[in-house]
Amino acid sequence: MAESEEEDDYMNMVFEDAPKGPKHETSLQRAARKRKEGEARARQKTKAEREEEAEASREASLATALPETNKGFKMMAKFGFKQGDALGKSEDGRKEPIRVSVKEDRGGIGLESEKKRKFREQFEAAERLAKRAKEEEGDYLEVLRQEQKEKKAERDLNSAQRTAERLFDKEAEEKGTPESSEKPLKDINVFWRIRARRREEKKRDKQQRRELNNSIASRLPTLAHEDDDDDDKVAQGRDLAPFYTTLENDREDEDSELAEFEALPITERLQKVLLFLREEYRYCLYCGHEYPDADMEGCPGVTDEDHD
Template sequence: MVQPDEEEEEEDYMSMVFVDTPANPQHETSLQRAARKRREGEARSRIKSKAEREAEAEAAREAALSTALPSSNKGFKMMAKFGFKQGDSLGKSEDARKEPVQVNIKEDRGGIGLESEKKRKFKETMAQAAKEAKRIKATEGDYREERKQEAKNKKDERDLDNAQRIAERLAEQEFEEKNPGQTYQVPLKDINVLWRGRTQRRLEKEQDRQKQRELHNTLSSRLSTSANDEEQDDDSKIALGRDLAPFYTSLEDDDLEVGSDLMIFEALPAADRLQKVTIFLREKYHYCFWCGHRYTDITMDGCPGVTEEEHD
């Protein structure tokens, strides 16, 4: 009978040691060998790309430049005879170059001076581009300024027409207050030059409309009686009131005269004409065009100023 102290101690599984499986099998099977040779053949037969070849050449060049000559090198032995030691500089000067000259690989087929010529042309192109950009910027600034001025001129023309309309209306009211029961009728040459041009343009439009109406009425009346007119002589037409008078005779001799003072005033810029009309409204009728209000006296208490900017 085996004693308890003589019983074999059971092996603890926590203390078991596992042997790593070898990375490469000791014995290669035929299938493994065939697969390995196929991979090696494919690797040898694969044509490397240009980028891969350049990368390998660059790596080999850097490795060669960064590796010092070994003492067994024939060139190193020749320099050692002249006192050269590893890490020293060549020549008598201690400040001489210790590292080899860096190699700059020229990959294109251009001449040696082509790079400097390209740089010069590039600088010229950049300078020309900067000059052109500056010119375009100046042109754009001028264009924006012109558009801004055009918009201001159009606004001044609109304001001028409104100011002239107000001045004309106030003048009519003043005439009716001084002449009760009478219609405001003033010859064109006697109208204030500040709004005479506006009145003249309105009268010209009225004349054009009147001529069109008379022409239409005359043609209508003649077409309606054309059949009977062909059978009548001139005496009969005169007796019936259908003489040979020309069209729209009522206004053909009524020419609108343009005074020299109006021509001088119309030649001024719109802003200057507007200023003259607004000042006239203030002095004559105590009316501020920018406020849109007629004050009781010349002091015009409450009005910010004379110009539009003062009313902003």
């Protein structure tokens, strides 16, 4: 028997979706929904959530264009304003609304400007103090560098004067002429005369102390000699001659040439002595060498900076 009807294809059968449930909520569902809504209304929102909602509402309002039914829009439309146009007769005004700056504190309207003014004044005062401190630090460092430079120049000058005196005495010994120690103070070269003067002062101070001690010891009471006619045999030392003749004859002669040289700046005195060593003895203090000829080939210069 021929089958006149096609067999059902159960593999390709399409079933209707399962029922989604009743169209109307049950009393239990309604009670659960109301309970959840009540709990949501009763819950206190946090400050961050309230600020977020306010910000979202504000942004939504700013993003919404002014409707044509608005009274203000109708007034501007009478003057030719269209949605999206710029404000102003020349149409060069702003198209976006002015951003809203929310004041979140309870201070007065001018308080923020006053705070900014005070902060700006404090910042400017701090800048001035920092600048002054930096200048004072720079001045202090400059003074310190200058002091170190002068101390270095004093050491170099002392070395140069000692070297010049040594070379002079060496040359005098070879020629048989008087050395610095054998000459009067004013006949010594002014470049190292101060060294001889200091030696003389040191020698004189030592002599004065010795004579003073001898004078004090000579005036102490002592027993008289047995052959003395004094009955008490005690002599007070009044007839003894004093030994402090150096103190009485201490008269320093003025030396204007030395005073004029010592009044020069330390660097200028050092420069003069260094040039004297090079011209007279072909000697460089910083090389520490006495050259065979006047050209002094190999010496980089006169000053210490030239030898760096």
